[in-house]
Amino acid sequence: MNFLKNHHSRLIHSFLLISLNTVLWSCTSQKEPETIEKINRFAVVSRHNVHLDQSDTLGSLSVGNGNFAYTVDITGMQTFPIEYENGIPLGTMSNWGWHTIPSDSNYTREDVGEYFETCKEEPVPYMTQHRGGRAGRATQWLRANPHRLHLGIVGLVLLDSTGNEIALEEIQNPNQTLDLWKGVIESTFNIEGIPVTVKTVGHQNEDQVSFQIESPLLKEDRLKIKFRFPYGMECHTCPGYDWGRPEAHTSQLTHSENNSAEIQRNVDATQYTVSVNWNNSGKLSPVGDHHFELATTDDSETLQCNVLFSHPDKNASVADFETTLGTSEQEWSRFWSSGGAIDMTGSTDPRANELERRIILSQYLTKIQCSGNLPPAETGLTFNSWYGKFHMEMHWWHAVHFALWGRPELLENTMAWYFDHQDYARETAEWQGYEGVRWQKMTGPDGKSSPSSVGEFLVWQQPHFIYLSELLYRNDPSDETLDKYKDLVFETAKFMASFAKKKDDGYYHLCPPLIPAQEHFRATETSDPAFELAYWHWGLQIAQKWRERLGMETDENWQQVIDNLAPIPEAKEYYLPTAEATDAFTNFEKRRDHPIVIGAYGMLPNTRIDTSKMAATYENVMGEWNWETTWGWDYPMLAMTATRLNKPEQAINSLFTDAQKNTYLVNGHNYQDGRLRLYLPGNGGLLTAVAMMAAGYGGSEVENPGFPKNGEWTVKWEGLEPIF
Numbered sequence: 001m002n003f004l005k006n007h008h009s010r011l012i013h014s015f016l017l018i019s020l021n022t023v024l025w026s027c028t029s030q031k032e033p034e035t036i037e038k039i040n041r042f043a044v045v046s047r048h049n050v051h052l053d054q055s056d057t058l059g060s061l062s063v064g065n066g067n068f069a070y071t072v073d074i075t076g077m078q079t080f081p082i083e084y085e086n087g088i089p090l091g092t093m094s095n096w097g098w099h100t101i102p103s104d105s106n107y108t109r110e111d112v113g114e115y116f117e118t119c120k121e122e123p124v125p126y127m128t129q130h131r132g133g134r135a136g137r138a139t140q141w142l143r144a145n146p147h148r149l150h151l152g153i154v155g156l157v158l159l160d161s162t163g164n165e166i167a168l169e170e171i172q173n174p175n176q177t178l179d180l181w182k183g184v185i186e187s188t189f190n191i192e193g194i195p196v197t198v199k200t201v202g203h204q205n206e207d208q209v210s211f212q213i214e215s216p217l218l219k220e221d222r223l224k225i226k227f228r229f230p231y232g233m234e235c236h237t238c239p240g241y242d243w244g245r246p247e248a249h250t251s252q253l254t255h256s257e258n259n260s261a262e263i264q265r266n267v268d269a270t271q272y273t274v275s276v277n278w279n280n281s282g283k284l285s286p287v288g289d290h291h292f293e294l295a296t297t298d299d300s301e302t303l304q305c306n307v308l309f310s311h312p313d314k315n316a317s318v319a320d321f322e323t324t325l326g327t328s329e330q331e332w333s334r335f336w337s338s339g340g341a342i343d344m345t346g347s348t349d350p351r352a353n354e355l356e357r358r359i360i361l362s363q364y365l366t367k368i369q370c371s372g373n374l375p376p377a378e379t380g381l382t383f384n385s386w387y388g389k390f391h392m393e394m395h396w397w398h399a400v401h402f403a404l405w406g407r408p409e410l411l412e413n414t415m416a417w418y419f420d421h422q423d424y425a426r427e428t429a430e431w432q433g434y435e436g437v438r439w440q441k442m443t444g445p446d447g448k449s450s451p452s453s454v455g456e457f458l459v460w461q462q463p464h465f466i467y468l469s470e471l472l473y474r475n476d477p478s479d480e481t482l483d484k485y486k487d488l489v490f491e492t493a494k495f496m497a498s499f500a501k502k503k504d505d506g507y508y509h510l511c512p513p514l515i516p517a518q519e520h521f522r523a524t525e526t527s528d529p530a531f532e533l534a535y536w537h538w539g540l541q542i543a544q545k546w547r548e549r550l551g552m553e554t555d556e557n558w559q560q561v562i563d564n565l566a567p568i569p570e571a572k573e574y575y576l577p578t579a580e581a582t583d584a585f586t587n588f589e590k591r592r593d594h595p596i597v598i599g600a601y602g603m604l605p606n607t608r609i610d611t612s613k614m615a616a617t618y619e620n621v622m623g624e625w626n627w628e629t630t631w632g633w634d635y636p637m638l639a640m641t642a643t644r645l646n647k648p649e650q651a652i653n654s655l656f657t658d659a660q661k662n663t664y665l666v667n668g669h670n671y672q673d674g675r676l677r678l679y680l681p682g683n684g685g686l687l688t689a690v691a692m693m694a695a696g697y698g699g700s701e702v703e704n705p706g707f708p709k710n711g712e713w714t715v716k717w718e719g720l721e722p723i724f
Helices: 002-015 041-046 133-144 321-337 352-370 392-404 408-420 422-431 464-475 479-499 530-549 556-564 596-601 611-623 634-644 648-655 680-695
Strands: 050-052 061-064 068-072 092-094 113-116 124-127 153-158 172-179 184-191 194-202 208-214 223-228 250-256 260-267 270-278 282-288 291-296 302-310 341-343 716-718
Touching: 041 321, 041 341, 041 352, 061 184, 061 194, 061 352, 068 194, 184 321, 194 321, 208 223, 208 321, 223 302, 250 282, 260 291, 270 291, 302 321, 341 352, 352 392, 352 408, 352 680, 392 408, 392 464, 392 680, 408 422, 408 464, 408 479, 422 479, 464 479, 464 530, 479 530, 479 556, 530 556, 530 596, 596 611, 596 634, 611 634, 611 648, 634 648, 634 680, 648 680
Parallel strands: none
Antiparallel strands: 050 172, 061 068, 068 092, 113 124, 153 223, 172 184, 184 194, 194 208, 208 302, 223 291, 250 260, 260 270, 270 302, 282 291, 341 716
16 A cells, blocks of 8 residues: 555645635626636646656556547656556557457357346346356356457657666656646656656547657667557456467558658457658667567657557548647647636635645546547546446446536537447347337447346446436537437336336336345345436436427326336435345445445435435445445545535535545546556546536525535636536
8 A cells, every 4th residue: 555655645745735825706606707707727727737756657647539548657658568557557548449359159148148037027138147168158258358459559768878778767857747738748857867858749639649759869879669569458457458469460560661650450350550650760660579669860859759540440641749739739728718617716625725636637537538439438548447348337427527517518429329339228128028228237339238247237327318318408408409319318218117117016116136336235136226216216207308398298107107116215214225225224244335325315306305314324324334345436426415415514525535445646546446546437426526516406506515614615616517
């Protein structure tokens, strides 16, 4: 834990760096913008530029555009990838760059199907995990393929005066800054006293990274650029590269001139081109298997190099450094100047500056990692977790905040996936005997589900499409929005209504096999989870509202479920996580993982919640929960519930819960553990919670309802939207 102690010391230090500006302001409305002093957004953003003055393997910085990201070490490039593997790895990843290990076995869902009794008349099949035999092999292959591919290392070759490569610990006087307003990383350091400066910038419209390198080492032939290309790695959590199979792929230099070169990559069925150009005389040459180096051949001390990774379906040309820099400066200035903003200048609570830092860096990270044309993986475009696949139940945490922060177009970018893969979701529902579409849980760009003995039994991702579509409609309440999303809103509701089954007690129940968002409950022994019941009720009501907006009649089947859905389980003064968990508040073993019972009145507006009962449940959870088993989005969720319960002090305290998985590193990443060194649902959750704490929620009338009224918090905001 020594590496975390260093980060905690940085955080404590940052708590004390509260701005001396004494402008006091608190607002919850932009109804009269002419009377509101605008936030100095440049000042707010720039005071949280990231600075590093030593190598920090958990402090890696990234540039990107939502569909492509490139992550660097202290040199501003990927010079030391092995040294950073157990920190924040040095990824080069895109939303099109996926790889599949070839197989002649033609594995399908039937190979891993297992039937379970439910309250339906017939047993229902699920894709579960198996060991041994064809089912075991199918399990591994279907889970691991496709996996996101590391597109290639682009780093520096740094030589000492004897011609040996410099080690990480030999980098002298490093100083690195991420300029958030421009999206530029500037890195300076010395090699044997000789200075090196590297500027790193990502193109905002293409999958390209550009560098400007200045150093006398260039003309001494002691500084070169290296390109190394790996095979795909079907590992659960790793950087996404395999250096041990050079014979399994090809890297062919198909073009090489004085100022440009092209490398054709073939990794089984995955093909792409790496196009490189530079601004002075030089040559790109092979130096080993899948290993190339660019060396300059003139006396210049400056080198501009541009690297474009392009899918064969896309025809793009390499932009020069100045053009790439221009796209970055323009896009990031536009991003920060539009949408929502929060300024905590004048606050005296020592946590205010740190909260503002987390807000700014979370906006940067989610923009470059989570705003592309696919729902993001939990570790985004930095390294692979769950093989680089994305978890659709996490899409809520990845995407809701974009709409609340006045950037609904970034949410809309990720919605295309649902349309592209609705057929598979419909086939799943039919396979199990339900109507409509049953949305996938762990999936990839092909839209196929991954077998799991936990994930396949989750259902809380199902209403997400309705929730996200409703956010987009609120932003643009037009016929065009209704027409675009109505079919999948209705297909989603069809499944929800058919999944709930009426029993002899007259209620519609959510029946086993089922695992709630609090995942440690057994599928065959779980029914009527509290959060899912609340979400079912709200989601079906919204689907009916869409029918009303379109001039359609109420769907009677849906209404029967809405009117007769099983009550949210409770015992005495508390709500229970599930109907069977009657000992949930006395058995510590059940007080672990996500305390999602609280989310029924945090993430969701009140449908059938007794607020006094929820307040008692909240206090019980806060007092006696196994925090080591929680995850990064749990703390924002708790803050959201506290805000609705008019507990602003607890809302702030929730965001600053002293737990390892609530750690925010120097680069803004939400650290979880040695396996998940970053966790983007935590960043998205933080932004969602803070928007709610400032702008409020449906029906709220209190100014900044999630911030204490003790005189220590001065919160000025603009451009935010309340949550439902």
